[in-house]
Amino acid sequence: xxxxFDVRTLAIINLVLGIVLGVGLFIFAKSHPSFSGFRxxxxxxxxxxxxxxxxxxxxxxxxxYSIVTANAIIFSGVSAVGVGLLRxxxxxxxxFLIFSAFLxxxxxxxxxxxxxxxxxxxxRIIVISSFFSIQCLYLAxxxxxxxxxxxxxxxRFLSISxxxxxxxxxxxSLWTMEEANIINFMNAGPIHGVSLIIxxxxxxxxxxxxxxxxxxxxxxEITIQATIDPLxxxxxxxxxxxxxxxxxxxxxxxxxxxxxxxxxxxxxKQVNDQHGHQVGDxxxxxxxxxxKHNLREHDILARFGxxxxxxxLPDTDAPTALKIAEKLRVLVSQxxxxxxxxxxxxxxxxxxxxxxxxxxxxxxxxxxxKADHALYQAKANGRNKVKGKFDYIQLVAWNDI
Ligand SMILES: Nc1nc2c(ncn2[C@@H]2O[C@H](COP(=O)(O)OP(=O)(O)OP(=O)(O)O)[C@@H](O)[C@H]2O)c(=O)[nH]1
Numbered sequence: 049x050x051x052x053f054d055v056r057t058l059a060i061i062n063l064v065l066g067i068v069l070g071v072g073l074f075i076f077a078k079s080h081p082s083f084s085g086f087r088x089x090x091x092x093x094x095x096x097x098x099x100x101x102x103x104x105x106x107x108x109x110x111x112x113y114s115i116v117t118a119n120a121i122i123f124s125g126v127s128a129v130g131v132g133l134l135r136x137x138x139x140x141x142x143x144f145l146i147f148s149a150f151l152x153x154x155x156x157x158x159x160x161x162x163x164x165x166x167x168x169x170x171x172r173i174i175v176i177s178s179f180f181s182i183q184c185l186y187l188a189x190x191x192x193x194x195x196x197x198x199x200x201x202x203x204r205f206l207s208i209s210x211x212x213x214x215x216x217x218x219x220x221s222l223w224t225m226e227e228a229n230i231i232n233f234m235n236a237g238p239i240h241g242v243s244l245i246i247x248x249x250x251x252x253x254x255x256x257x258x259x260x261x262x263x264x265x266x267x268x269e270i271t272i273q274a275t276i277d278p279l280x281x282x283x284x285x286x287x288x289x290x291x292x293x294x295x296x297x298x299x300x301x302x303x304x305x306x307x308x309x310x311x312x313x314x315x316x317k318q319v320n321d322q323h324g325h326q327v328g329d330x331x332x333x334x335x336x337x338x339x340k341h342n343l344r345e346h347d348i349l350a351r352f353g354x355x356x357x358x359x360x361l362p363d364t365d366a367p368t369a370l371k372i373a374e375k376l377r378v379l380v381s382q383x384x385x386x387x388x389x390x391x392x393x394x395x396x397x398x399x400x401x402x403x404x405x406x407x408x409x410x411x412x413x414x415x416x417x418k419a420d421h422a423l424y425q426a427k428a429n430g431r432n433k434v435k436g437k438f439d440y441i442q443l444v445a446w447n448d449i
Contacts, residue, residue: 053238053240053241053242054241055103055233055240055241055244056104056106058241058244058245058248059100059101059103059104059244060100060104061248062096062097062100062244062247062248062251063097063100063101063104064097065093065097065248065251065252066093066094066095066096066097066098066100066125066251067093067094067097069090069093069251069252069255070090070091070092070093070094070096070097071090071094072090072255073086073087073089073090073093073255073258073259074087074090076090076259076262077090080262080266083136083262083265084135084136085131085132085133085134085135085136085137085258086132086136086258086262087132088128088129088131088132088135089128089129089132089133089136089254089255089258090132091128091132092124092125092126092127092128092129092130092131092132093125093129093251093255094125095121095122095124095125095128096121096122096125096126096129096247096251097125098121098125099118099119099120099121099122099124099125100118100122100247102114102117102118102121103118103119103122106118106233111163111164112163112164115159115163115172116156116159116160116163119155119159119172119176120152120155120156120159122247123148123151123152123155123176123179123180123183124148124152126180126183126184126250127144127145127148127149127152127183129250129251129254130144130148130183130186130187131144131145131148132258133187133191133206133254133258134187134190134191136258136261136262137191137194137199137202137203137261139190139191139193139194140190144186144187144190147186148183151179151182151183155175155176155179158175159172159175159176162175168229169229169230169231169232169233170224170225170227170229170230173220173221173224173230173233173240174221174224174225177217177218177220177221177224177243178217178218178221180213180214180217181214181215181217181218181221182214183214184210184211184213184214184217185210185211185214187206187207187210188207188208188209188210188211188214189207191203191204191206191207191210192204192207194207198264198268199261199264199265202257202260202261202264205253205257206253206254206257209249209250209253209254213246213249213250216242216243216246217243217246219239220239220240220242220243223239224239274286274287275287277350277351279329279332279333279351280332280333280335280336280337280351280357281333281336282336282340282349282350282351282357283348283349283350283351284350284351285350285351285352287350288348288350288352288358288360291348291360292348292360292412293412295348295360295362296410296412298362299362299363299407299410300407300408300410302407303406303407303408304362304363304406304407305363305364305365305366305404305405305406305407306360306361306362306363306364306404306405306406306410306415307360307361307364307365307366307368307369307372307402307403307404307405308358308359308360308361308369308402308403308404308415308416308418308419309358309359309361309369309372309373309376309400309401309402309419310352310356310357310358310359310400310401310402310416310419310420310422310423311339311356311357311358311359311373311376311398311399311400311401311423312355312356312357312398312399312423312427313331313332313335313355313396313397313398314396314397314398314399314427314431314432315431316328316331316354316355319331319394319396323394327394331394331396332355335355335357335380335396335398336349336351336357338379338380339357339359339376339380342375342376342379343359343372344361346362347359347360347361347362348360348362356423358416358419359372359376364404365404365406366402366404366436366438369402369403369404369436370402370434370436373400373402373434373436374400374434376398376400377397377398377399377400377432377433377434380396380397380398381395381396381397381398381432397431397432398432399423399426399427399431399432399433399434399435400422400423400426400433400434400435401418401419401420401421401422401423401424401425401426401434401435401436401437402419402422402434402435402436402437403415403416403418403419403422403436403437403438404436404438405439409439418437418438419437421437422435422436422437423435425437
């Protein structure tokens with residue numbers, strides 16, 4: 049045995065790592081129940097710890113516990129970590145679970161045979177390493193297929209790690225086929241020590257990568273909460289102010305026009321009064337969705353107040369903004385708003401106020417104030433109307449109206 053690769057010492061390190069990270073993940077999962085999979089990963093680490101305790105007692109306790117049970121538990125530990133990771137990243141995990149359970153059912157009798165019927169350490173190593181290799185390569189492939197989003201870097205990293213573990217275990221299996229009969233596992237050789245180190249790397253990498261991507265997920269959720277209106281899923285005022293400031297600077301710099309449409313559902317109080325607040329909420333959601341679906345991707349839709357929405361139209365001049373507002377007005381008034389409960393089919397109309405500005409003249413507050421003024425006019429003129437408020441000079445400059 050090469051110095052530094054003492055199997056019992058490695059087993060103790062695995063035990064400590066498994067317990068520390070397993071308990072840590074359990075506590076994490078308790079305070080963040082929305083992270084599905086964390087409890088499973090924690091269970092996996094604890095199983096690995098238990099398996100390595102039993103393995104560390106080789107020659108002190110019966111072979112049934114230190115060989116057959118220990119390996120079955122370690123295999124279950126890796127399976128639990130795999131299922132937890134797949135669940136956490138939203139990948140299909142049932143097939144992996146069934147596949148791992150099948151391998152486990154095969155593993156126990158094979159180990160029993162090569163321990164008590166024909167004691168053959170090489171055969172046991174070949175079998176368990178092949179099983180780990182298949183499991184790791186399966187996980188690598190499944191995690192690699194994770195769709196492109198902010199967490200893909202983590203899944204790609206894990207996927208490559210599992211692919212490496214899979215290759216190392218496959219190599220160990222092939223190596224052992226060619227190796228002379230191993231007399232004592234505790235003194236087997238460097239490749240077997242390396243395979244125990246793999247478990248340490250596996251515990252550490254999966255533990256910190258999962259925790260790290262959980263932090264990113266939380267950060268993302270906080271950003272969404274801070275910028276998105278929870279009811280209508282449109283931007284809130286805070287996000288609008290930030291995006292408007294950027295858009296205004298960009299348009300000023302490039303000399304582009306910017307338009308604003310303020311829209312407000314007509315007589316919305318009656319909807320609430322007649323059908324209740326819940327139906328009112330559903331109408332708001334439906335109204336916002338209809339606006340969103342009929343705008344360009346780079347237009348910004350924000351909930352400006354109760355039932356009032358603002359549309360920021362980058363690179364859009366006054367005549368175009370008026371046309372867009374008119375299109376939206378017609379769309380809203382033509383279709384019925386269907387509440388979740390199909391019993392409510394409501395005829396809804398909305399009023400629209402439009403303003404626009406150009407290049408260096410753009411002043412965000414003035415733009416919103418003008419759109420608000422135009423909206424007031426639309427309401428005063430009988431509702432279900434589009435009104436604009438523009439500077440005469442701008443209209444002449446654009447030469448459109
Ligand atoms: N259901 C629901 N109602 C809301 C929400 N926010 C504001 N409202 C209601 O929207 C209604 C707005 O009423 P008003 O400002 O009087 O305006 P209106 O009835 O739409 O009349 P006009 O705007 O003049 O056409 C009020 O009854 C608010 O309670 C919300 O999030 N959900």
